[in-house]
Each structure stands twice: as C-alpha cells, then as structure tokens.
Amino acid sequence: MSTPQWHRRHLLSLADLEPWEYEIILQTSASFAEVLSRPTPKVPTLQGRVVAMLFFEASTRTRNSFELAAKRLSADTLNFSPGTSALNKGETILDTAKTLLAMNTNLLVIRHQYSGVPQQIAQECDRLGTGAGVINAGDGQHEHPTQALLDLFTLCSHHPARPPSLTALQGCKIAIVGDILHSRVARSNIYSLRAAGATVHLAGPPTLVPRAWQELGVAIHWELAPALKDAHFVMALRLQKERMHQHFLPSLREYHREYGLTRERLSLCQPGVKLLHPGPANRGVELTSDIIDDPELSLVSQQVSNGVAVRMAVLYLLSTAKIKG
Numbered sequence: 001m002s003t004p005q006w007h008r009r010h011l012l013s014l015a016d017l018e019p020w021e022y023e024i025i026l027q028t029s030a031s032f033a034e035v036l037s038r039p040t041p042k043v044p045t046l047q048g049r050v051v052a053m054l055f056f057e058a059s060t061r062t063r064n065s066f067e068l069a070a071k072r073l074s075a076d077t078l079n080f081s082p083g084t085s086a087l088n089k090g091e092t093i094l095d096t097a098k099t100l101l102a103m104n105t106n107l108l109v110i111r112h113q114y115s116g117v118p119q120q121i122a123q124e125c126d127r128l129g130t131g132a133g134v135i136n137a138g139d140g141q142h143e144h145p146t147q148a149l150l151d152l153f154t155l156c157s158h159h160p161a162r163p164p165s166l167t168a169l170q171g172c173k174i175a176i177v178g179d180i181l182h183s184r185v186a187r188s189n190i191y192s193l194r195a196a197g198a199t200v201h202l203a204g205p206p207t208l209v210p211r212a213w214q215e216l217g218v219a220i221h222w223e224l225a226p227a228l229k230d231a232h233f234v235m236a237l238r239l240q241k242e243r244m245h246q247h248f249l250p251s252l253r254e255y256h257r258e259y260g261l262t263r264e265r266l267s268l269c270q271p272g273v274k275l276l277h278p279g280p281a282n283r284g285v286e287l288t289s290d291i292i293d294d295p296e297l298s299l300v301s302q303q304v305s306n307g308v309a310v311r312m313a314v315l316y317l318l319s320t321a322k323i324k325g
Contacts, residue, residue: 006317009133010122014145014191019166022152022195026164028313029153029306036072036309046075046319049106054080054097055137056112061279061304062137062147066109069311078105097121098128107133107318115140133318138184147278148188150310152196154303155233158274170197175227175269177203177259178237178286181210185278186237190216203227204259205249208239224259228268235276236261236286252285261287266297274299 004020035043051070055063070077078100097108108125110118122134138144155174156164174193180186180202190213193200200218202209203226214220221227228234239255249255266273275291275298283289292298 005322006320007322009131009318009321010118010125010135011145011314011318012119012122012134012136013143014148014188014195015143017191017195019195022166022192024317025149025310025313026153026156026166028317029149029310030157030164032072032312032316033157033306033309035312036305042072042074044074045316046070046073046106049073049075049319050078050104051075051107051109051315052078052080052100052105054100054108054110054112056082056093056110056117057138059111059137061307062111062144065304065307066135066137066146066311066315069308069315072308073312073315075106075315078103093117094121094124097124101125101128101130101132105132107135107315109135109137110139111137112139115142133321135314135318140184141182142184143188144184144278145188146307146311146314147185148192149314150303150307151185151189151235151276151278152192153310154276154299154306156196157302157306158299166196168196169193172198172232173201173230173270174198174233174235175201175203175231176235176237177224177227177261179208179239180204180213180237181208182240183237187216189235190218194218201227201231205255207249224265225268228265231269231273233274233276234261234266234269235278236281237278238280238282239285252282256285260285261291263288263291263297266291273297276300276303278303 006024035041067077118134118136118139125132136145153164156168176186190200194217202218203221203224206222209220277300281292292300
C-alpha cells in the first residue's frame with residue numbers, strides 16, 4: 001500500500017484530521033528536530049517562499065516560533081503590525097490579506113481575537129485561486145492547531161528510543177486543568193489526543209468547565225482529584241483573565257487553593273507523571289514554580305523547543321501539498 005500524501009493547503013482546525021495525517025506531521029517534525037540539532041540548523045527547503053505573519057493579537061511564543069521556523073527553512077518573512085497598518089485608515093482585514101497576496105506571499109500565519117477570521121481569509125485565497133496557504137495561529141476561543149500539534153509531538157517523543165507516533169498515547173489518561181471555557185488550546189488538544197487513543201479528563205470550576213464539553217468525548221470533573229488520579233500526563237491551562245468579562249472566580253487565591261497544581265497533588269497521578277503548560281504561566285495560581293521548573297517533572301521547555309520543529313513541518317507540508325482535484 002502506498003504512503004498517503006499530504007494534500008491540505010490550509011491548517012485551520014484539527015477537528016477533521018485523520019490519524020495518518022497526524023503521523024505525517026509527527027514524522028516530518030522529527031526530521032526537522034534533527035535539523036535543529038545540527039551545528040548549522042538551517043535548510044534551503046523554502047528558499048524563495050514568502051511567509052507573512054498576521055498577528056492581530058499579542059503573542060510571544062507562537063509568533064517568534066513561526067518566524068524562527070520560517071527562517072530555519074530559508075523562507076522570507078513579512079511581519080504585520082496592526083497598530084501601524086492601513087487598518088487604522090479603514091482598510092478591512094481581507095483587503096490587508098489581499099495586499100500581501102499581491103506581493104506573492106505563499107503562506108499566511110494568522111492570529112486573531114475573533115473566531116473564524118483565518119477561515120475567512122483561507123476562503124478568499126481559494127476564491128482568488130492564489131494557491132496560498134493559511135495557518136490558524138489561534139482564533140478567538142475556537143482553536144490553536146499548531147499548539148496542540150507541538151503538545152502531541154512532545155508527548156509522543158517522551159520515549160526517545162521510539163520514533164514519535166500516535167501509538168505512544170494509546171490508552172493514556174491525560175488531565176487538562178484550568179480555564180477550559182476560554183481556551184482554544186484545549187479544544188485542539190482534545191481533537192488530537194482523542195485521535196491518538198488517549199482518554200481526556202477536564203478539570204476546573206463549573207464556571208470554567210461547562211458540561212457541554214462532554215460532547216467532545218471527554219470526562220468532566222469539577223473537583224481536581226478525580227481528574228489527576230492515575231493520570232500519565234497533566235496539562236495546566238492559563239486563566240485568561242483578559243477574556244473574562246463576567247465574575248467567573250471568587251479570587252485567584254481561591255482558585256489556587258481548589259485547582260492549583262502542586263507536587264503533593266501530582267502524587268495522585270501515575271509515577272513518572274509529566275507536566276505541560278502552553279504558556280505563559282501564572283505562577284502561584286495555576287501551578288507552583290517548583291514543579292514548572294523541575295526538569296524531571298516538567299516538559300514545558302521541550303514544548304517550546306519542539307514548537308519550532310513542528311511549525312517547520314507545518315510550513316513545509318502546506319507549501320508542498322499535493323492538492324486533490
């Protein structure tokens with residue numbers, strides 16, 4: 001049987017990714033991780049291609065990771081800043097995207113505070129027949145596909161003696177703790193982790209972990225202990241106070257008392273449990289500093305490092321996609 005070929009021009013959501021597509025991403029990411037370990041961590045793979053970064057929302061990790069990934073592939077990059085752009089003169093987001101496309105941009109990496117903006121721009125790219133690809137770098141409370149992919153790669157690479165594969169997570173229990181309601185990371189992670197055969201448990205206060213999330217095939221806990229019990233991996237999520245326009249929590253101190261991750265609480269998990277956090281972390285709120293800084297427990301630094309390799313893989317795959325039709 002022939003190996004399936006990557007055919008997507010856009011990466012907007014993980015909801016409909018097939019297991020074989022995850023495997024291609026994992027294998028390609030592993031190849032680029034090897035490139036990054038070389039004395040000269042750069043390849044000419046996307047030389048002559050243009051990658052535009054359209055970040056309408058503040059970002060440090062994602063934006064820098066994508067920019068470094070593009071440069072490691074020898075692509076040219078365009079950085080868009082809303083505060084100094086023609087948007088201040090009344091230009092629409094679609095017109096901004098069209099302007100960049102007219103400069104022969106090949107890939108648009110888009111973050112926006114409203115859900116659906118990357119999808120709209122991707123539809124316009126297709127309507128215009130530009131051949132350009134769009135990557136969702138986080139849209140509203142919808143999804144953050146590449147964050148979930150780098151989390152998946154980090155988890156599947158936990159045993160370095162084996163090549164990363166979805167089979168590494170088959171039957172694992174993974175707890176996601178924190179602000180689920182406002183999290184685009186949680187949704188994308190649920191799609192990828194369930195595709196890998198893991199069981200996903202969400203935990204947090206009822207105001208931040210709505211029962212409706214059960215529709216995604218996960219277990220809901222409003223107490224921390226049941227979610228942590230026998231978990232193989234635990235992911236803490238940031239309290240997104242900038243998105244909380246209602247009174248969701250009595251106080252940050254109360255949240256930490258009930259749901260904050262500590263070394264003692266992680267003792268409920270499987271021996272050798274590992275901790276993840278997409279960042280930035282509110283130390284002393286979602287988790288204590290001693291566990292996030294513990295190299296025997298925390299995979300946070302690996303997440304950041306792996307983000308460059310995974311985003312290199314995504315840029316490469318979308319650029320070389322064999323489009324069906």
